[in-house]
Amino acid sequence: MIVGKKYVASEIDSRYDAIVIGSGLGGLTTAALMANAGKKVLVLERHYTAGGFTHSFKRKGYEWDVGVHYIGEVHNPNSPLRRVFDVITDSQLQWAKMDDVYDKIIIKDTHYNFVAGAANFREELLKSFPDARQQIDAYLKHIRAATRSLPVHFGQRYLPRHLQGVVGGLVSRASGDYFSRTTKAVMADFIHDPKLASVLCGQWGDYGMPPAQSSFAMHAVVAQHYLGGANFPVGGASQIAHHIEPVIERAGGRVVVNAEVEQILIEGDRAIGVRMANGDEILCESVISAAGLYNTYGKLMPEEVGTRLKLAEKLTSLKPSVAHLGLYIGITGSAQELALEQANMWIYRGYDHDKELAKFLARPNTHFPLNYISFPSSKDPAWDSHYPGKSTVDVISLAPYEWFKPWENKPWNKRGADYEAFKAMLAEKLLADVYKHVPQVRGKVDYYELSTPLSTAHFNNCAQGQVYGLEHTPERFAQSWVKPHTPIKGLYLTGQDILFCGVASAMMAGAMTATTVLGAAALKVVPGFIAPQQAWPRSIPFISTKAKAEHTTKLAPPKPKQRAFTAKCLEVLDLTHDVKAFRFADASGDALDYQPGQFVTLALDIAGKKVFRSYTMSSTPTQAGYFELTVKRVDGGLVSNWLCDQLTVGASIAMTGPHGHFTCAPKPRKKVLFLSAGSGVTPMLSMARWLRDTANDADIVYFHCARTADDLIVPEEVAALVAENPRFVQHISLTRSRKKDKWRGLTGYLDAAMLAQIAPDFAEREVYSCGPTGFMAGSKAVFENAGFPMRRFHEESFGSTNSVDASGGTLCFANSGIEIACGGQQSILDLADQAGVTIASACRTGDCGECKVRKLSGDAPMANTAGLDAHAVEEGYVLTCVSFVSGKVRLAA
Numbered sequence: 001m002i003v004g005k006k007y008v009a010s011e012i013d014s015r016y017d018a019i020v021i022g023s024g025l026g027g028l029t030t031a032a033l034m035a036n037a038g039k040k041v042l043v044l045e046r047h048y049t050a051g052g053f054t055h056s057f058k059r060k061g062y063e064w065d066v067g068v069h070y071i072g073e074v075h076n077p078n079s080p081l082r083r084v085f086d087v088i089t090d091s092q093l094q095w096a097k098m099d100d101v102y103d104k105i106i107i108k109d110t111h112y113n114f115v116a117g118a119a120n121f122r123e124e125l126l127k128s129f130p131d132a133r134q135q136i137d138a139y140l141k142h143i144r145a146a147t148r149s150l151p152v153h154f155g156q157r158y159l160p161r162h163l164q165g166v167v168g169g170l171v172s173r174a175s176g177d178y179f180s181r182t183t184k185a186v187m188a189d190f191i192h193d194p195k196l197a198s199v200l201c202g203q204w205g206d207y208g209m210p211p212a213q214s215s216f217a218m219h220a221v222v223a224q225h226y227l228g229g230a231n232f233p234v235g236g237a238s239q240i241a242h243h244i245e246p247v248i249e250r251a252g253g254r255v256v257v258n259a260e261v262e263q264i265l266i267e268g269d270r271a272i273g274v275r276m277a278n279g280d281e282i283l284c285e286s287v288i289s290a291a292g293l294y295n296t297y298g299k300l301m302p303e304e305v306g307t308r309l310k311l312a313e314k315l316t317s318l319k320p321s322v323a324h325l326g327l328y329i330g331i332t333g334s335a336q337e338l339a340l341e342q343a344n345m346w347i348y349r350g351y352d353h354d355k356e357l358a359k360f361l362a363r364p365n366t367h368f369p370l371n372y373i374s375f376p377s378s379k380d381p382a383w384d385s386h387y388p389g390k391s392t393v394d395v396i397s398l399a400p401y402e403w404f405k406p407w408e409n410k411p412w413n414k415r416g417a418d419y420e421a422f423k424a425m426l427a428e429k430l431l432a433d434v435y436k437h438v439p440q441v442r443g444k445v446d447y448y449e450l451s452t453p454l455s456t457a458h459f460n461n462c463a464q465g466q467v468y469g470l471e472h473t474p475e476r477f478a479q480s481w482v483k484p485h486t487p488i489k490g491l492y493l494t495g496q497d498i499l500f501c502g503v504a505s506a507m508m509a510g511a512m513t514a515t516t517v518l519g520a521a522a523l524k525v526v527p528g529f530i531a532p533q534q535a536w537p538r539s540i541p542f543i544s545t546k547a548k549a550e551h552t553t554k555l556a557p558p559k560p561k562q563r564a565f566t567a568k569c570l571e572v573l574d575l576t577h578d579v580k581a582f583r584f585a586d587a588s589g590d591a592l593d594y595q596p597g598q599f600v601t602l603a604l605d606i607a608g609k610k611v612f613r614s615y616t617m618s619s620t621p622t623q624a625g626y627f628e629l630t631v632k633r634v635d636g637g638l639v640s641n642w643l644c645d646q647l648t649v650g651a652s653i654a655m656t657g658p659h660g661h662f663t664c665a666p667k668p669r670k671k672v673l674f675l676s677a678g679s680g681v682t683p684m685l686s687m688a689r690w691l692r693d694t695a696n697d698a699d700i701v702y703f704h705c706a707r708t709a710d711d712l713i714v715p716e717e718v719a720a721l722v723a724e725n726p727r728f729v730q731h732i733s734l735t736r737s738r739k740k741d742k743w744r745g746l747t748g749y750l751d752a753a754m755l756a757q758i759a760p761d762f763a764e765r766e767v768y769s770c771g772p773t774g775f776m777a778g779s780k781a782v783f784e785n786a787g788f789p790m791r792r793f794h795e796e797s798f799g800s801t802n803s804v805d806a807s808g809g810t811l812c813f814a815n816s817g818i819e820i821a822c823g824g825q826q827s828i829l830d831l832a833d834q835a836g837v838t839i840a841s842a843c844r845t846g847d848c849g850e851c852k853v854r855k856l857s858g859d860a861p862m863a864n865t866a867g868l869d870a871h872a873v874e875e876g877y878v879l880t881c882v883s884f885v886s887g888k889v890r891l892a893a
Contacts, residue, residue: 001238003245004043004050005186007259009280009339016253017041018286018517021261021276021300024052025503026495027290028244028255029510032088035251036753037518042253042282044274046260047459051241052290053467054503060447062330063390067467068237068503069344069374069394070102070230071095078749078774081504084511086666089243091748094234096381099342101473102230105202106437107348112199116229119825127733129196134807138190139200139825143227147221147381153217153477154499154512179477183219184354189798198351205346205370205396207501208322208468210353221500225672232342232379263412264289264300264491271491288515290495290510292469293318293482295461309487317479319653321468324451327395327430330447335378335391337442345373345437354888361400366429372396373434376744391749393441401453401464412458423450467500484516492517504613505667522752522785539805560593562848564656567600570626575713579679580644581618583626587652592627596620596690597683597768597796600629601844606642610833612844613639614659616770616796618682620689630713632679638756659847662768662796665690669766669792670699673759675750675779677705680771681713683796687768688721689729699727701759705749705775706734709741731758750779752786763788770796795839804861804885813837813893814856822885828860829855829880839880839893858889 004023005011010465011851016027018034020027049055053067073079077086085093103114115124118702122136129136178186183201191197201211206222233239235506245255260277264287273283289296289560297311306312349369350356356369377383377391402423427450435442453465470476484492493595494513496506515522567584575581586592592600597614605708619628634640647653664672664687672691675682681704691698702721706712712732722728733746733754755762767788769779776795783793813819816837829851832839841851855878863882865873880891 001236001242002049002257003055003058003238004243004255004257005042006044007256007276008101009278012042012254012256012280012282013040014283016040016282016284018042019282019284020288020494021274021296021493022052022266022290022292023047023050023241023255024290024495024506025054025240026290026498026506026510026513028241028248029084029507030288030290030346030494030513031087031253031255031513032244033514033522034518035248036087036127037255037522038251039513039518040252041248043248043255044259044261045255045257045275047460048257049238049241050245050255050257051238052460052506054237054240056236058450059328060330062387062390062447063236064328064392064394065376066326066451068233068240069376070098070226070232070379071503072228072230073504074231076774078772078778079779080506083749083751084507087751088160088247089240090247092243093239095231096234096379098230098232098379100229101341101343102205102226102238104343104345105199105347105348107195107198107202107351108306112202113343114226116227118227120229122210125196125199128199129193129868130197131191134227134809135191135193135196137155137807138506139187141807142178142186142190142216143220143223145805146217147224149217150221154483156252162302178217178220179215179250180474182212182474183216185216186216187211195351196799198348198353201353202346202524203301203651205372207472210357210471212354213475214472217477218500222502223570225502225504234374234380235277235382236376236380240877253405255375261291261300262745263302264296266302266305266488270489272326274404280504281754286492287488288492288494288513290493290519291461291495292495293497294463296493307487314479318476318482319461319471319473320464320466321459322398322466322473323401323456324398324454324467325395325399325430325453327397327427327434327449328449329395329426329431329441329445331391331393331441332390332444333391334384335375337438338391338444340375340378340391340393340441342375342378345371347371347373347433347437357398360398364466368397368429371430371433373437374652390446393434393438395434397430399426399813404445404452404454404465408454408457412455416453417670417754418808423452423722426450426452450652455457459539469497470493470714472501481814484513484651553805560595560598560658562657562659562850564654565590565592566652567655568813569651569653570649572647572649573575575630577710578644579634579711581628581630582643582719583619584627584653584655585626591624592658594621594627594658595663596606596686597663598658600627600655601659602639603654603656604639604642606638611639612841614844616660616662616682617658618685620686620693622690622693630679630682630685644844653676656841656848656850660796661847662686662770662794664766664768668698670762671765672698673701673703673762673765675703675748675765675767675771677771677775678711680796683770685714691743692721692725698725698856700725701762701765703731703733703750703758705771706732706733706737708738709743721881729758749775750782752782755782755786762786765792767793767827768795769793772839804884806861806886809858809885809887809889811885812888812890814890824884824886826884826892827881828878828883828889829884831885832880837893841881844880844881849879854878854892856890856892859886860884860889860891861886884886 017039018041020031020043023043031043034041056065074082074095100116105112113124114803118140125136171738187197201614203222204210207218263275264271264279271287275281304413362367374394438651446775456462456465489882494510499505499509521546566587568587570584570585599614601614604611616628617627618630631640631643633644690720722730734743737743808822808824811820811822818835820835822831839851845867849867855876860878860883867879
């Protein structure tokens with residue numbers, strides 16, 4: 001697919017808000033986000049099609065993607081990556097989830113599978129390394145920690161130069177030295193089996209450097225990115241640029257191809273535009289280079305400017321990444337007929353990656369240390385409708401650029417018979433590896449074509465044919481000057497060189513640059529991509545989270561006393577196709593005293609197993625006679641499904657409560673903003689109902705996200721609340737609206753533009769937010785990025801409570817004489833329940849303190865300490881409901 005319009009001078013305007021040089025995903029992302037802010041952006045691409053390494057090409061009735069093989073995280077619609085993709089493509093780009101096995105590491109003909117999900121990943125590796133549980137858990141812990149350190153490491157580069165040196169040491173400590181140490185060095189701290197280390201490094205081809213050379217941060221980003229599974233764009237990689245182009249054009253911009261920039265125009269100390277290879281000059285307010293550091297500072301800069309700013313000297317501290325061969329194969333027969341899997345194959349000659357590469361480079365031959373085989377037609381559900389009865393295979397291997405220097409000055413496609421003969425020999429060697437590992441394609445190869453480093457140099461303007469931009473060594477990440485800002489006003493950088501290599505990284509670099517260029521205007525368009533995804537445990541589906549002390553102030557503590565009681569079900573109401581409301585009363589006849597937004601914890605016996613779950617009351621304490629729980633059925637949800645299927649009128653359930661601090665009582669602010677998604681609506685209903693009864697003049701903006709119109713909970717009652725109070729304004733946004741909904745309202749998740757639309761005075765409001773974790777993270781980031789005083793931002797989140805890193809180990813209940821081995825994901829209270837050790841408990845969220853037990857020895861990190869006073873902490877008590885095991889832990893229980 002060809003993306004972009006051919007350059008015609010008469011069709012180019014005399015001035016633009018911004019010019020982007022290069023149409024890789026970094027440049028396109030920057031352009032699309034700026035276009036969403038109303039900026040008129042011109043994207044100039046020297047190739048015949050836009051997209052950079054996301055473009056595709058066709059030969060002989062087949063189509064191949066050149067640089068997109070799989071992408072992680074985008075199957076989660078609330079992940080930062082997916083949110084940015086949706087914004088820059090107007091949510092038109094669709095994704096197909098790949099099979100659970102996304103990578104196969106094959107070393108000396110032994111196969112190891114990488115399976116989606118941390119637990120699955122671990123269990124699959126344990127089949128080959130049964131004694132390595134602690135090593136694998138430590139590895140997962142460190143890649144998670146390294147990924148979380150990214151904002152700290154890159155954030156310092158936005159500080160004034162005189163402060164960067166001051167905070168440098170602090171940054172290094174905060175980021176765990178993951179950037180400054182190699183993958184091999186970091187992993188040696190906790191991986192003691194060299195074969196296991198080799199397997200875990202089996203994706204090093206994704207960034208082009210073996211363990212002894214690569215920065216561990218680069219490795220961790222790749223490993224964590226795919227850990228949840230992989231995806232492929234429906235219709236192929238070219239769909240990415242195809243759907244971005246209309247976004248840019250909508251604001252008056254253009255994506256133009258066959259448009260080579262010769263030089264960036266500098267006037268004084270400012271960039272003012274570009275000069276094209278044909279001599280045309282185009283002016284703009286900002287120039288954004290997505291052409292890479294080497295091209296920007298080494299080729300596009302006027303010589304006198306480069307000399308004055310010593311840009312060439314800066315470039316000497318950086319080295320290019322690896323060059324490669326790419327074999328594109330067309331095969332007769334569908335992926336189904338040939339049983340071609342979706343998983344990628346990483347094939348290695350030996351377990352010592354660095355040794356094998358060094359041996360290959362010392363005496364270059366065709367015993368490639370790494371071959372990668374991928375089956376794009378198997379991953380794309382739209383493939384068969386376009387190319388029935390055909391399949392494609394991609395093969396990638398390393399190749400020194402020096403092999404091809406004799407032909408580097410000859411034009412593409414005209415390099416002579418000796419060059420073609422050399423290519424043919426290399427292609428046959430790679431085909432032999434394909435036949436070995438995918439024997440069913442032998443005799444069915446219809447067409448193949450080999451690209452070399454000279455192909456990459458020609459089409460992607462990379463002097464050494466480097467595929468990943470700059471090499472990803474610790475030295476590269478020590479260059480704090482590599483960032484969107486440049487020494488020249490009005491000139492900015494974007495693309496993989498300012499962050500990491502890869503499609504996802506290039507896109508996020510584009511978002512970083514757009515934020516840098518737009519300044520405050522970015523709040524209108526850039527989604528919450530910076531907000532870290534909270535890692536919560538799985539034991540409690542509905543919990544109150546504690547924001548960091550520097551950002552929040554505690555709400556008024558709840559006056560009602562927590563207690564244990566038995567509740568009797570009075571009524572069951574069907575609210576939607578998958579939501580029910582249950583009305584309860586204390587079986588003793590006493591009224592339950594609670595504040596709006598608080599929750600109760602249910603103690604249930606399901607299939608002989610004791611289970612605890614917490615649910616917010618959706619009713620208002622002003623309603624006498626009952627309290628109400630609203631429960632949404634969840635696929636695979638043990639408790640929610642049991643309640644919806646089994647609980648009937650007259651049944652009794654043991655409960656404790658009320659718990660929690662998420663409430664606008666007792667003294668609500670005059671102006672409030674409620675944000676909710678899914679069943680996160682429950683505390684909002686409780687507070688809205690309470691405000692109706694106690695403060696009818698409250699100024700309320702109520703925003704709720706639902707998948708479809710059928711998923712809206714009690715819409716009639718909310719409409720009644722609006723009718724009763726002229727200062728109550730409701731906004732609904734559907735994330736999966738259907739034709740039958742005939743929806744004309746808001747769509748998608750909350751972003752800066754939507755916030756400005758629903759509550760232009762949000763800075764004056766007290767904000768309450770509740771919903772799934774992704775919704776929470778995205779909403780919070782919108783407010784943080786807007787400079788909102790976060791002491792007035794209160795949240796209650798669906799998820800679990802394990803925001804700490806715990807490796808697991810051994811848990812000893814000293815008083816009971818019971819000792820168990822355990823992982824680091826279950827709370828000590830859950831482990832006690834399973835072991836038959838009784839520990840009194842109530843809220844199970846760390847708020848009430850009922851489950852505290854004295855720790856005799858060991859490390860048991862807690863996700864929340866609200867239920868402990870200073871004396872209890874000094875005495876060594878832990879809240880067992882939110883504490884986890886790291887190593888050997890002994891408790892007085």
